Amino acid sequence: MPYIPHDAEETAAMLAAVGVSSLDALFDEIPSSLQVHDMALPEGLSERVLRRELEGRAQSNTPLLCFAGGGAYAHHIPAIVWEIAARGEFYSAYTPYQPEASQGTLQVLYEYQSFITRLTGLEVSNASLYDGASGLAEACLMALRIQGSEKSILVPENLLPSWRKVLDTVLVMQQIRLIPVPYDARTGLLQLPAEAGDAAALIVPQINAFGLLERVDSLTDWAHAHGLLSIAVVNPLALAMLKAPGDWGEQGADIAVGEGQPMGIPLTGGGPYFGFLACRKAYVRQLPGRLVAKTLDARGREGYCLTLQAREQHIRRGKATSNICTNQGLMVTAATIHMATLGSHGLQETAHICHTRAQQLRECLQELPGVSFPHAGPFFHEWVLRLPVSAVKVRDALLGHGLLAGIPLQEWHMGEAGDLLVCATELLEESDLLTYRDALRSVLEAQ
Amino acid sequence: MPYIPHDAEETAAMLAAVGVSSLDALFDEIPSSLQVHDMALPEGLSERVLRRELEGRAQSNTPLLCFAGGGAYAHHIPAIVWEIAARGEFYSAYTPYQPEASQGTLQVLYEYQSFITRLTGLEVSNASLYDGASGLAEACLMALRIQGSEKSILVPENLLPSWRKVLDTVLVMQQIRLIPVPYDARTGLLQLPAEAGDAAALIVPQINAFGLLERVDSLTDWAHAHGLLSIAVVNPLALAMLKAPGDWGEQGADIAVGEGQPMGIPLTGGGPYFGFLACRKAYVRQLPGRLVAKTLDARGREGYCLTLQAREQHIRRGKATSNICTNQGLMVTAATIHMATLGSHGLQETAHICHTRAQQLRECLQELPGVSFPHAGPFFHEWVLRLPVSAVKVRDALLGHGLLAGIPLQEWHMGEAGDLLVCATELLEESDLLTYRDALRSVLEAQ
Amino acid sequence: RENNRQNAVTDSIFDHDHALPAPESPGDIPAELLRKTPLNLPNASELDVLRHYTRLSQKNFSIDTQFYPLGSCTMKYNPRIAHAMASLPGFARLHPETPAPAMQGLLQVLWELQEWLAAATGMAAVSLTPAAGAQGELAGVAMIRAYHHARGDTARHKMLIPTAAHGTNPASAQMAGFEVIEIPNLPDGDLDMEALDAHLGPDVAGIMLTNPSTLGVFERRIAEIARHVHAAGGLLYYDGANLNAILGRVQPGQMGFDVMHLNLHKTFATPHGGGGPGAGAVAVQERLKPFLPLPTVTKGESGALRWMTAEDAPRSIGQLSAHGGNIGVLLRAHAYIRRLGRVGVSRVSAYAALNANYLLKELQKLGYQAAFPERRASHEFILSVSDLQQATGIRALDVAKRLLDFGIHAPTIYFPQLVPECLLIEPTETESQATLDRFIAVMAQIREEALAHPELLREAPHHLPVGRLDEALAARKLDVAAALS
């Protein structure tokens, strides 16, 4: 019996100890009318056959050289990261409710929080949320709680559309209005909002959906001047190169949130990733999710435990700062090891290579007839390429060349039909850029 | 600097503490004429680029469905086996010279020894040798030490030729003669030797190089009747089905040796594998290699340590039972976990499936015109297929069908040009047998 | 002192810093957008990183190293083959924006999982996207809301929830904009039907239940409850946290539930990872299908699979995360179900119940008090140590901490809150009798110690890297990030 150890003798002895005659008798309090005895499930497989079947499925996904980003990025993950994160002691542990028996997980989370505060330049980080997009929804709810009576959020129209969709799902349930902030079609950059209205916060996406860098100082200052909080949406790898939210404008952003996937998390078709969320210390009691603190035991030894649990659903129930319980612990473990493996030096170097590759690729493609770049930049590692034909068709044709060429903005209902959002990371060598150029040229010529 | 932690400041401080001015100065006792400053090695690669290069190399090896055996077998390895064996605590530990700090490895080895004694039906097992073939050489040397004055070994001509080659290398250095024992060309089975001469032992291969099962009882009894030791050469998986060496003949074999690879070790082009070696307890002081025993500490707690180290080279130097020092610890760790995961039940079931698949495949192929089976059997999971054309050519042609069809005996200088040694294991599903049949049919038709 | 010495190992990652130069600033990005405060993460050697985190891992209890009978959490064996399969490069390297034709292998796995979960729960359709149980609950109650609104019924603003429910239930209902009404339980553990009936009415959107309940017993009148709620126009939400108790034996769909979530990281053996990621797939009856969160996987006429979008499902409650959910977790759940198959899945609840009832009986023999002695245990059960508290002052917390000393993780304590000094014990089906017997022996010893040497319990744990931690100090100091040195 896979994963069930009992042999017949053991089962019989245990049933006898319980005082029942059969396994079925253990369910004698359940009305028999409710009991089923079959389900439309497949036959079980030996591990051997299971492996073969799933390896076949995995191999049937086309391996592609990745030039797509849009919120999920192909990066190198050092071999030690998952080697350690997948150790049974991390992999198969529960949430650290018994801190004395969970110091490993707790110290990892404390170090993670420390790393995130240093990346974002803010004082407090929680121990993760589901992903960047749902993290942004939580950040908005947090801003609304801090602000008190306000009832809306200023949402940029050049925020990643998948993130906007999550705000539509989560915030609208609570009658929060999302007020769009338009961008300049020519530059791709946000315009300062016309008015603050009853908004609690302005979302400032650095990087925006076109891969462009926003003028975060003036946006943050505008928010503060109008009594709004500034919620920074940031890419953690880019923060190795770009100004930390805590340094934005005169006072710094109030909350920073982002998708943690670039920090050691495999792409896996879209998840599991993790959302990170940092804020000023003054707002810690409005923070959703777990928080780990350093403390002492009776003998004065340092240790770690969950803290401020009165914010959370298992204590506060309906009055909690969020319903989140299980979060993305293992992803955060991997991300912590990833960040520690790279260090400042490695993160800066990786950010630098990504940026350089994106520059090089842009230069490579300039020579192709009919293509252009609608935005002047600056950018980190992603930008929009404007093709003379449908970007969807070009993307699909390049699959045959082993390339995932980017994301057609049309699929996001943004930009023009020829717009392709293209990303370059350190996984690409210079020769790959030429491969891309040549393949694109041949596809364009064939159109 | 990959894997070297020192930064410039640290290096300077440490040099100052040593009292030298540079790293070069640390080598001031070495005549400068001997010092080199360059080597023809390639440039270093980042882990990222290294991974890509080696993944490319790995992928350029053609993936093949495996019907080859001949001493190395494609088996399913449960996922937990290497997951645990590769844990840093096993992977990066040294030989357990400090037993108190190595109880993990030591207990694993004790359990391994226990499993091997149960598989072989003998009382003592060492903690591994390099591989089966070199293990057989050690077994022969051991037999010679036990017997005293004898100077030769009776070696079957249907022993795997690669094993024979190792005996040629190792035994001949010590002026040991290898006396061939012929087999019956019709049955493929060993004939009883004509005389014992000055032989110390008779090697009894169960399974022989044709995949056939020998009459081990009569061979063992013949050896004992002539004052020889009987050295059993066995496949550990087959022992789940076949008679244990300890039960061979009237008194049982004296020494059993084999290739451990079928117990959870990946094929990896030929190694690392491990050799196992078991014997009667009376011969333990002639055993080569490490041996682990259970003992007690001062407080009466059970623990494990290396024992009878006076047999070994680090104590006994030139008088040791062998020069072996480093053996195949990690392979044995994996094999122990493999055997524990399968248990008697799983090993018996696996052996059973292997045998059944080999039967089924033989039946499948019977219908092909021109093919035959030179030997009547019985077999475990491997037998000779006689083709009407060159087995080398057929094998090469079947590579194009994604099949490693077997081993042409001609490459071993055995059998006829059309003879192909074919093996079936539990990794093959019934549909794979039909694939093999159909591909072979089409290759034969094209010849 | 001896122990302190042993532990005086460098053990903060911040102790492993080395000074390494940063690359030059890029010329094409305006200076005011570039990093100003130096990035101050430690630059440690790879060996120091590996050693630090490997050693930290050894400070954790986990299923792989300890018996972990944490009630309500279903800490069963997480098969390693599932991890290996989810880590295959063919899955792990797939970008979420890969067009469907290039990811049919993944979509097929997800499509099958949708089908299998529907079959296992007796529901009509499944969305796999919720990232955890709580997000599944939010999706579920949002669907209830959407269903009522779609029918023009906008008055149903109340959600009924038993007092003993998991905290996420009221939190999720609240987050979806509902007012929460608590319904008490009777002394025998069943729901108070009178209280329920008193609250039912045109302002009630539905009720959130788990069955067996958090009291470790099966709600026997579930069919009656369903009839009453449905008659009042409400819907029934099933909290899948306790699904392991009835898997393959009773289906939420058949009990009358309209919508539910499944905790794949409990019932379907995906790892808990020290706090996630989970996966909280939602399953619904036919009438709620249009409202399922996106994206789900659908099969076209050609048999090709693709993601469904808002164009396909305009009444969907929408997206809960940027992509398709915790796909790596879903891959693991798929592998688990495929490995067990129809028969294996059915055995889960039988042996979970056997282990729980065996433990309950044996612990009662030792003198431990069952909260519901007249009832059959489900996959878990509640003991109360109020008797020990009265005799010696020993509390559930003390028993829990003392268990840690024996290399056994503590049960859930002080939940459900309505049983004083309670221990909620869930052994799961993957533990052998030998492990249970050792737990029983340890519990016997602890009971003796509680009576003879209560200080042994009050000062526990004695043998872990740290003793009982000062949680009040933690909240007061609030040291939640390492200070810059």
Place this chain on the structure above:
Amino acid sequence: RENNRQNAVTDSIFDHDHALPAPESPGDIPAELLRKTPLNLPNASELDVLRHYTRLSQKNFSIDTQFYPLGSCTMKYNPRIAHAMASLPGFARLHPETPAPAMQGLLQVLWELQEWLAAATGMAAVSLTPAAGAQGELAGVAMIRAYHHARGDTARHKMLIPTAAHGTNPASAQMAGFEVIEIPNLPDGDLDMEALDAHLGPDVAGIMLTNPSTLGVFERRIAEIARHVHAAGGLLYYDGANLNAILGRVQPGQMGFDVMHLNLHKTFATPHGGGGPGAGAVAVQERLKPFLPLPTVTKGESGALRWMTAEDAPRSIGQLSAHGGNIGVLLRAHAYIRRLGRVGVSRVSAYAALNANYLLKELQKLGYQAAFPERRASHEFILSVSDLQQATGIRALDVAKRLLDFGIHAPTIYFPQLVPECLLIEPTETESQATLDRFIAVMAQIREEALAHPELLREAPHHLPVGRLDEALAARKLDVAAALS
């Protein structure tokens, strides 16, 4: 007592047995060939197996968890990327009988490694097949023998070996049929040239040396030794155990050695695995090339790679194992060299020497006595605690056991045998100053303890799963396999 309780965990795999039926016997195999004694391996659940061996692993010291300054063993960091690469299915699933055209990827890796090891050692050619250092030694001395015999010189039956050499040297020479002659060292650590010269003659096949020697110092007159041995018609064998000390700085080929082995599991960072597998590649000067063990990888005219056989190399000493050696280990060594590159490989010895000399100086400051205080340390050095033994009776063994209490693996002790009460300490280049400083602090404390509380050392270790084990009892009882229950 408390500790005993904590450890009273079921911890034998034989405690996890379950009764499961065996399959039927096959009908086509005669009964007398089938198993008679029932196979009695435990049938444990997968969780119990995983938990048992995971817990066992935690009882080991290892590089990944502890500083491991075991002299002569080069316990450096084993990069995890090398393990990942060697485990790729494209390598791991290759059957050894795969025809060369279908395994060019693997052959290319091996071919490059042959070239690189030749370049790193200054030798002409390499065979990768020896499975470990001792098998490399055997191959090496067998090649020396074959070389002399091929020239018709069959009188050379003696092998010279320094008294302080690794035990494998004489054992391997013996196994190859040589008579072993020991050559002493001078008080300054260098070889006694007079003794050497006295033994050189027409019956001497060669000499086996490692340089730096096992005394942790560089043999300064190596060029002179080589001249003398060569003049007498002998060959020089280099034992690669200490190659880490000079990697990228001095080449055995340039020192005059004719043949050598490399311990890839030391110098080239492949893991030691609790006792192997290693890899003991042999490298030779041009004149010994025909004798290299088989198979090696050769490049054909077309650039295609293939294995060499006895047909290609009729004078080869032959095969040492059934296939091409420990290929998985070779893959790891290849990845390591490719990662470090020319510059990185050269840095190895520099930082290994820096760490060793730093430790030596700092430990001397604490009062520890260097065996060769006037000499520069190589990658390792010897301390003697004879002074402590005289003062308090404390022996090297006691210091070693006490170190374990602090989470530091003991150095090699009582080797080389000619320095009394010695500790042979090799930190390797992959340890940071912080780790070395902690070791120094612990050694300071141990020295204080030895003088003030010697019983703390004599009874050590105190904090490990077991205390000092009774090795005499082990040999007497000889319980080397679990009895059938």
